[in-house]
Amino acid sequence: MAIARPARPVRKRTNQYHHGDLRRALLQEAVRTIQTGGVEALTLRATGQALGVSRTALYRHFADKAALLSAVAEEGFRTLRLELVGAWDRGGRGKKGFDDMGVAYVRFAVAHPAHYRVMFGGVLTDHASHPALAVEGAAAFQVLVDALMSQQQAGLVRGDDPLQLARFIWAIVHGIARLAIDGQLHASSAETEALTRYAIGRVRTGIAPAAARQRPRASASGPGRS
Amino acid sequence: MAIARPARPVRKRTNQYHHGDLRRALLQEAVRTIQTGGVEALTLRATGQALGVSRTALYRHFADKAALLSAVAEEGFRTLRLELVGAWDRGGRGKKGFDDMGVAYVRFAVAHPAHYRVMFGGVLTDHASHPALAVEGAAAFQVLVDALMSQQQAGLVRGDDPLQLARFIWAIVHGIARLAIDGQLHASSAETEALTRYAIGRVRTGIAPAAARQRPRASASGPGRS
DNA sequence: ACCTGAACACCGTTCAAGT
DNA sequence: ACCTGAACACCGTTCAAGT
Numbered sequence: 001m002a003i004a005r006p007a008r009p010v011r012k013r014t015n016q017y018h019h020g021d022l023r024r025a026l027l028q029e030a031v032r033t034i035q036t037g038g039v040e041a042l043t044l045r046a047t048g049q050a051l052g053v054s055r056t057a058l059y060r061h062f063a064d065k066a067a068l069l070s071a072v073a074e075e076g077f078r079t080l081r082l083e084l085v086g087a088w089d090r091g092g093r094g095k096k097g098f099d100d101m102g103v104a105y106v107r108f109a110v111a112h113p114a115h116y117r118v119m120f121g122g123v124l125t126d127h128a129s130h131p132a133l134a135v136e137g138a139a140a141f142q143v144l145v146d147a148l149m150s151q152q153q154a155g156l157v158r159g160d161d162p163l164q165l166a167r168f169i170w171a172i173v174h175g176i177a178r179l180a181i182d183g184q185l186h187a188s189s190a191e192t193e194a195l196t197r198y199a200i201g202r203v204r205t206g207i208a209p210a211a212a213r214q215r216p217r218a219s220a221s222g223p224g225r226s
Numbered sequence: 227m228a229i230a231r232p233a234r235p236v237r238k239r240t241n242q243y244h245h246g247d248l249r250r251a252l253l254q255e256a257v258r259t260i261q262t263g264g265v266e267a268l269t270l271r272a273t274g275q276a277l278g279v280s281r282t283a284l285y286r287h288f289a290d291k292a293a294l295l296s297a298v299a300e301e302g303f304r305t306l307r308l309e310l311v312g313a314w315d316r317g318g319r320g321k322k323g324f325d326d327m328g329v330a331y332v333r334f335a336v337a338h339p340a341h342y343r344v345m346f347g348g349v350l351t352d353h354a355s356h357p358a359l360a361v362e363g364a365a366a367f368q369v370l371v372d373a374l375m376s377q378q379q380a381g382l383v384r385g386d387d388p389l390q391l392a393r394f395i396w397a398i399v400h401g402i403a404r405l406a407i408d409g410q411l412h413a414s415s416a417e418t419e420a421l422t423r424y425a426i427g428r429v430r431t432g433i434a435p436a437a438a439r440q441r442p443r444a445s446a447s448g449p450g451r452s
Numbered sequence: 453a454c455c456t457g458a459a460c461a462c463c464g465t466t467c468a469a470g471t
Numbered sequence: 472a473c474c475t476g477a478a479c480a481c482c483g484t485t486c487a488a489g490t
Binding site: 056 | 462463464465466467
């Protein structure tokens, strides 16, 4: 009965009826659980218990478990966006800033692998029913698009469709990130960062303006105008 | 009782005691279920029922559900490897063959999204306990490494560490594949293929031998010899 | 050897009832 | 408005028992 379990999260005082800010507490606890033991460790029953609340109290604040996970993902996209903007700004909004953004992206994923998986990774199947999540995701993506357009205007990046360019860059950092956190790279975080920097170097060459390369012919992408 | 459900899978004849090749039937049924409804649709109970077998019969052939999923993933890596080799061979084992490999990779993922997720994607957390899976994964990766080394010898690709080069390329196609199947690209499969071809074009420039570019200086990757 | 049903310890979710 | 316990329909897995 009187087991002295150290309770990190803010629990409801046993005498008070209302929790106060249960929604925030649930979200916090969910993020913590996911970070510690992965999504599969997240159960509504344990979450409620950790907060000193019934296992169904959650339904007053979230439609279901998927809605809670969606909120977790939103939180993740917000944090990621801030880290990307920070790297871009501190790096001088140029070549260095952009490269730093790439490193920051992969670092975020490696630092919060389970959280990153919830953001992407098919845990939430129907994005249509979580519009707020789509908005946060788009906002993070926009940071990349803006940075690319800025570099195009500065003559640092070739004048391709910025959206396609951004998808390409995103795929690279996302690919490295997922391979790393899913254990497919068999690499330490130092090796992962080395790969990231190598990739950025090669991509930098690949997206340089045509004028900076020997053959100015821009039609190397094969047949089919679609 | 006598409900006429169309039974596609090979079911046990009700009078015979042994199934015959239950292991293969279980694997087949699991792949089919995953392809149709995703991993979360796969339950041992339903799988057994579809095969006219008890829900615990599976444990005679697989240690647990994770072992079944591992076998599914192995099967996927084997198929993927064959498709990559096929594209590489048919494309002439050169520039075109390599580009075709990239397209084939993404196509495989888009055609079998749930299967692809089982192969990667953290469904199987402990790769250490599934050594056969690691072997199949490595074999598929080796196809990429070999193709890159072949191109290096032909003077089509710069002489970087083939392993790092292969990880880089893998990250790109994997990134596009995952973003596509997880719905982050908001793109049709035609648009996804266009992105893949665009990416291959840019990467081709990025990994071209230094001699083919204007500035022969090969030290553009920043500090730290590590 | 291979398969079985019953039982166990879990889930998310619903719902009538409490304050 | 917010919270509760009991109940429901699911899981994967274990195990003694059957052929």
